[in-house]
Amino acid sequence: MQTSSRLVKWLISGPPLLFLLIFFVTPSLIMIFTSFRLPGEFGGLAPVKLLPGEVAGDSGLTIETYQFFFSDFIYIEIFLKSFAVATITTLICIAMAYPLALLIARSRKKFRNLMIMLVVLPFASNFLVRIYAWMIILGPESGLSHFINGILVFFGIAPVTLLFSPFAVLIGMVYVHLPFMILPLYTNLEKHDPILLDAAQDLGANSWQRFWYVTWPQSLPGIFSGSALVFIPALGMFAIPDILGGTGDIMIGNLIKDQFLGTRDWPFGSTLSIMLTLAVLGIAGLFSWFAKPAIRMT
Amino acid sequence: MALLEIRNVTKQFGNFIAVDNVSIEIRAGEFFTLLGPSGCGKTTLLRMIAGFDAPDGGQILLDGEDIVAFPPEKRPFHTVFQSYALFPHMTVADNIGFPLKMSGKAREEIKTRVAETLEEVELSQFADRYPHELSGGQKQRVAFARGLINQPRLLLLDEPLGALDEKLRENMQRELINLQAEAGVTFIYVTHAQNEALALSHRIAVMNQGRIEQIDEPSRIYNFPVNRFVADFIGKINMLNAWVTEVSPVHLKLKVEGLGEVAVPAKDRIKVNDHGVFAVRPEQVRIVPLTTAIHTEFQLNGKIKDFLYIGDVTTYIIELSNSTQIEALLPNSVPGHTKPFEVGDTVAVSWQEQSAQFFPD
Ligand SMILES: Nc1ncnc2c1ncn2[C@@H]1O[C@H](COP(=O)(O)OP(=O)(O)OP(=O)(O)O)[C@@H](O)[C@H]1O
Numbered sequence: 093m094q095t096s097s098r099l100v101k102w103l104i105s106g107p108p109l110l111f112l113l114i115f116f117v118t119p120s121l122i123m124i125f126t127s128f129r130l131p132g133e134f135g136g137l138a139p140v141k142l143l144p145g146e147v148a149g150d151s152g153l154t155i156e157t158y159q160f161f162f163s164d165f166i167y168i169e170i171f172l173k174s175f176a177v178a179t180i181t182t183l184i185c186i187a188m189a190y191p192l193a194l195l196i197a198r199s200r201k202k203f204r205n206l207m208i209m210l211v212v213l214p215f216a217s218n219f220l221v222r223i224y225a226w227m228i229i230l231g232p233e234s235g236l237s238h239f240i241n242g243i244l245v246f247f248g249i250a251p252v253t254l255l256f257s258p259f260a261v262l263i264g265m266v267y268v269h270l271p272f273m274i275l276p277l278y279t280n281l282e283k284h285d286p287i288l289l290d291a292a293q294d295l296g297a298n299s300w301q302r303f304w305y306v307t308w309p310q311s312l313p314g315i316f317s318g319s320a321l322v323f324i325p326a327l328g329m330f331a332i333p334d335i336l337g338g339t340g341d342i343m344i345g346n347l348i349k350d351q352f353l354g355t356r357d358w359p360f361g362s363t364l365s366i367m368l369t370l371a372v373l374g375i376a377g378l379f380s381w382f383a384k385p386a387i388r389m390t
Numbered sequence: 391m392a393l394l395e396i397r398n399v400t401k402q403f404g405n406f407i408a409v410d411n412v413s414i415e416i417r418a419g420e421f422f423t424l425l426g427p428s429g430c431g432k433t434t435l436l437r438m439i440a441g442f443d444a445p446d447g448g449q450i451l452l453d454g455e456d457i458v459a460f461p462p463e464k465r466p467f468h469t470v471f472q473s474y475a476l477f478p479h480m481t482v483a484d485n486i487g488f489p490l491k492m493s494g495k496a497r498e499e500i501k502t503r504v505a506e507t508l509e510e511v512e513l514s515q516f517a518d519r520y521p522h523e524l525s526g527g528q529k530q531r532v533a534f535a536r537g538l539i540n541q542p543r544l545l546l547l548d549e550p551l552g553a554l555d556e557k558l559r560e561n562m563q564r565e566l567i568n569l570q571a572e573a574g575v576t577f578i579y580v581t582h583a584q585n586e587a588l589a590l591s592h593r594i595a596v597m598n599q600g601r602i603e604q605i606d607e608p609s610r611i612y613n614f615p616v617n618r619f620v621a622d623f624i625g626k627i628n629m630l631n632a633w634v635t636e637v638s639p640v641h642l643k644l645k646v647e648g649l650g651e652v653a654v655p656a657k658d659r660i661k662v663n664d665h666g667v668f669a670v671r672p673e674q675v676r677i678v679p680l681t682t683a684i685h686t687e688f689q690l691n692g693k694i695k696d697f698l699y700i701g702d703v704t705t706y707i708i709e710l711s712n713s714t715q716i717e718a719l720l721p722n723s724v725p726g727h728t729k730p731f732e733v734g735d736t737v738a739v740s741w742q743e744q745s746a747q748f749f750p751d
């Protein structure tokens with residue numbers, strides 16, 4: 093009994109474990125290895141020995157790319173800026189998703205599925221197509237641009253370009269990630285027992301107090317999982333800054349993509365990826381530490 | 391003046407009348423119970439008192455002032471829900487302190503009063519636990535403590551003991567009586583368990599299909615039910631079809647279908663030839679072996695058909711000569727005697743005239 097159930101457990105969890113081992117751990121190890129090498133002249137990695145008798149390449153391993161990363165503040169700055177963009181995106185998503193998720197969770201059952209379907213409907217069309225659509229919406233000839241600039245000019249303020257700005261990047265980021273906040277929040281809010289709101293009201297809580305002391309604290313696990321689903325992909329995003337952002341709006345994702353596809357400096361690209369992974373892990377660690385009280389109650 | 395006066399309150403759901411022209415006066419300090427079968431409108435009435443639903447007609451007066459327009463948070467009443475409705479994300483102490491916090495009490499005062507209350511309900515060592523870490527009885531005590539801590543004018547309890555097992559329920563009943571006496575808070579208690587209502591209440595309102603059938607003290611409800619529904623719903627009662635043959639100021643003469651004539655105490659508004667039931671409670675029925683029968687005026691002959699031995703008492707089921715059945719409850723109080731009658735014994739069944747009643751259809 094004991095051994096056979098253990099066998100079943102391994103049989104069930106074996107294939108996905110194997111999959112992760114091959115397709116996640118192996119590339120990660122290759123990346124780590126690559127980050128300690130030097131780039132080849134036309135991409136790839138430099139051969140172990142460049143010239144006979146050259147010392148640096150003896151083992152083929154070096155920490156030069158890491159030194160390079162910390163030598164110029166520009167990289168850390170792009171890191172910080174990316175974190176800021178991802179954080180702001182997450183906060184805006186929380187602010188926008190919460191009322192909507194609450195509305196869906198509190199509406200009648202037969203309408204809920206319809207509304208959830210509307211939330212996930214954009215996934216039916218291609219991500220890049222939708223971002224290009226925003227390019228048109230925010231473009232200088234769009235109705236939106238004309239409308240906003242019309243108002244600005246009316247008040248004697250210089251007109252603005254919406255596209256290729258940090259503002260456009262944020263709009264795109266929030267637009268793409270919003271469903272990932274709405275869905276876990278809705279799943280959480282839908283499970284709240286409505287009798288608790290009755291109880292709170294009965295014990296003297298007004299509508300604001302009912303939200304703040306009953307609904308909000310119970311929804312924290314939903315907010316945490318939604319934040320993870322938004323923050324991490326937002327941090328690594330490169331398509332949106334590429335398409336909607338200006339030259340100054342690049343994020344880590346763009347930088348990494350550039351190292352592999354543009355500059356062809358694989359070791360530095362690997363280093364950047366590893367730094368990003370470490371940063372995300374660090375943040376996830378901090379997060380789960382702070383989320384502990386919220387997790388205890390469930 | 392009554393603390394709470396419910397005046398001609400009606401509530402409809404679509405065409406269905408859930409509460410039908412109900413009027414009740416509840417006195418300060420009272421343990422008042424709404425008793426009735428499932429679906430009779432008890433919860434609906436309680437929700438209107440708490441303020442969750444508005445009546446379609448009638449008034450609810452607190453100290454003579456109509457409070458129908460007040461939302462629940464503005465009414466000085468607290469509710470103990472059947473499912474306890476404890477906040478899962480708050481500790482026991484925070485749950486109990488919640489009403490004080492909502493009424494804007496200072497942090498220090500909340501702390502000391504929560505500590506006192508925890509002491510009273512013997513939950514001090516559970517102060518920092520979460521509700522899911524408590525047993526059913528402990529949750530129940532937290533719910534009572536939370537309902538009482540801010541000294542509401544009324545505590546509304548909707549079948550609060552329904553989810554507990556029988557032994558625990560008995561203990562909690564005793565605790566509830568003590569809690570109510572100590573706190574001096576008026577209770578409106580909802581239940582469909584008649585024994586619970588009889589054991590706990592100062593007064594009971596028996597409800598049926600949205601209407602009040604009778605409001606009275608437990609012993610009067612039991613001994614003097616106003617109609618057939620109340621008699622049948624509260625405790626056990628034998629009912630035999632009968633009609634009135636003679637009406638006098640002191641008693642009614644009845645003819646029991648297929649059996650003889652009997653007499654019951656007089657009753658208002660009863661005429662000769664009214665049909666209904668002759669009713670007598672099992673513990674009022676005496677049975678003696680037919681051989682030793684002392685002839686009383688009202689006596690029916692029968693045979694022991696079956697019995698139900700439950701330790702302290704035995705219920706005998708006696709088949710009468712017209713093959714209807716009647717139950718008699720006998721205490722097993724004779725030492726060394728297991729049971730005085732056997733199945734098949736022929737017996738005489740009798741009762742005192744005062745203990746029987748007639749209920750017209
Ligand atoms: N919101 C509602 N909509 C429609 N009908 C309702 C609603 N609430 C209650 N009812 C109906 O009103 C009647 C009384 O319900 P109520 O909950 O007051 O009964 P109850 O006496 O508390 O019963 P129980 O002992 O089962 O709790 C029931 O027939 C119920 O179906």
Ligand SMILES: [Mg+2]
Nearest residue numbers: 432433434548
């Ligand atoms: Mg009910």
